[in-house]
Amino acid sequence: MIALLIRDLRLAFRAGGGFGLGLGFFLILAVLVPLGVGPDPQTLGLIAPGILWVGALLACLLSLDRMFALDHEDGSLDLLATAPIPLEGVVAIKALAHWLTTCLPLALVAPVLGILLNLPGPGYLWLVLSLLLGTPALSMIGAFGAALTVGLKRGGLLLSLLVLPLYVPTLVFGAQSVTRAAQGLDPLTPILLMSGITAGSLALLPFAAAFALRINLR
């Protein structure tokens, strides 16, 4: 299992692994929004939590279709399915690798982009915290979507279509917690609800995703 994690991380960091693409996308989005909305700091501060969360969510979506598709193409997925580790574990590890290479960097740079978008002071801590607690659910849901579409030739677009509605609760609670913190309200309730969704996703979705993978390999 750890060997799989190390391999996936190594693949992500090697040339062509796609590390940093999501980060670049996130940065560009944070630059484009003020250009579209206008430079008024108050407006920007008001929409900053939502923009940052939506941006993180879309950046996270970018690299999802590679999660199983590459392993499917070169036959690794067949071999992993016949290996002595449970497929549920493979799914969880793949989601963890995706989180470490895509979502964790997003959560860490988000405060910098918060400055660009004039996010009010108390929001920063909760922005990072909510992204840290919420993005594991995004990776795990994404792994489920990627497992559903792994055998398809043009699965990328379909993957977004399937995964985005599933992202709604996490997005709502995550962005709400930051908004509330930025307005000086109590952000604890939404962040707890969001953590609950994350915990539930991590506990149950590996089974659903492994089921889908087995069917796609059949």
Place this chain on the structure above:
Amino acid sequence: MMPDLGTYAAEVSLAYVVSLALIALLIGWVWARGRRMKRALDALETRLNRKQNGQV
């Protein structure tokens, strides 16, 4: 015949027209698809039967 719908005549009629049009569209689609499939299946079955009888 038309009842007096007051200020909101446009909205109410629009809601009815759009909804009924959508339902009609749905029924039409289900019906047309059903007919197309039935025809295709019937054609294939006749062909297969003829083939089978021809071989015997």
Place this chain on the structure above:
Amino acid sequence: MELRVSDLAVARGGLPLIEGLSFAVSGGEALVLRGPNGSGKTTLLRTLAGLQPPLAGQISAPPEQMAYAAHADGLKSTLTVRENLRFWAAIHGQNGVDAAMAAMNLTDLADRQAQHLSAGQKRRLGLARLLVTGRWLWVLDEPTVSLDVASVALFGEVVRAHLARGGAALLATHIDLGLPEARILDLGPYKAEMPADLGFDEAFL
């Protein structure tokens, strides 16, 4: 150590391909499955490896005892030869990466990335992966595709060494493998017959 298959039927895409197939392979033996394209060799091997359920019949050995290898090698082009092998060894809880590289004549290429290997070298790396799985029954689908004559001979030696250690191999191919001692099983007689009756229920393939 024996694989016993009895009255097996397999299907691809809902279409029965092979039925009533029975055979046995025990340690030290190699069995070559022959049949034209589309006769269900690949489907049979995938069924044995546990990737898809059989339509009917029993397979005595669980998939956990088999090392499956297909057309795609499961190699990552940006990892080196050694990294690729180490990964698969770790997944199977084995070591012996160096021995596997030596056996497949890959030691000199250990630190080269898989994308810079020739087709034959890649195939050898894929076969070296079998050595690090530590499993006794190799289930190989067209193992000598894109190998030159020398590499086919090397492959023959590796399989022979595996058999000598008490292992077994099940190979699907339609070309000569250079394994004269292997038994040959022609899949032709086991081709599944289409049921003559096309009742509505049966139409649900």
Place this chain on the structure above:
Amino acid sequence: MASLWEYANPVKFMQTSGWLMPVAAVLAAGMIAVGLVWGFFLTPDDFRQGSTVKIIFLHVPSALMAINAWAMMLVTSLIWLVRRHHVSALAAKAAAPIGATMTLIALITGAIWGQPMWGTWWAWDPRLTSFLILFLFYIGYIALWSAIEDPDTAADLTAVLCLVGSVFAVLSRYAALFWNQGLHQGASLSVAPGTRMDWSYKGPLYLCMVGFVMLFIALVLAGTRTEIRARRLRALLTRERAMG
């Protein structure tokens, strides 16, 4: 209960649906026609909402079916996963476009109703938002069905999606509630707060609701018959190709 599973047999299903479908269709047509004519022409205007209250006879039944269609897909998906009856999976497939259309009708009538009431075509009211999200779920489900070649694989994968999607749809509902407390009335059946709804509203409303249920049944039966035929067509073609 054992006898219920007989209908999972395609032949039995084709026989039964062959007469049940027209019956449901006639009932649906009659009830919806009477309900809508009664509602549109004979119902008095509400003292507060004026004639817009007449939209309720379309809005509430379609919203009801939008949710129930998904619930039916959830049940049939579970039956497919557990008992592997093909008819069940095909019924789920047939229900999806119908549910999606119902959701669309509920959304459009809701927006048209909201325009005079709330002064805007679209408000991010939690209930409307939930329906919009439900519509997205339907789209994804239909898209997954049409993307996968092998019918059994498609049935399995869409069934899992339906299961997972149901959980997240419920979560989204609560998220939307949390996010905005909303303008919708608490329960749709109490039209004006404080006044009891009288029979001139209740009559056509109930008639339309039952009529929409019948319409749904008729369309699902028709759709499932089509899917069964499509499945058989595919099976016969595959077999013919295999025999050469």
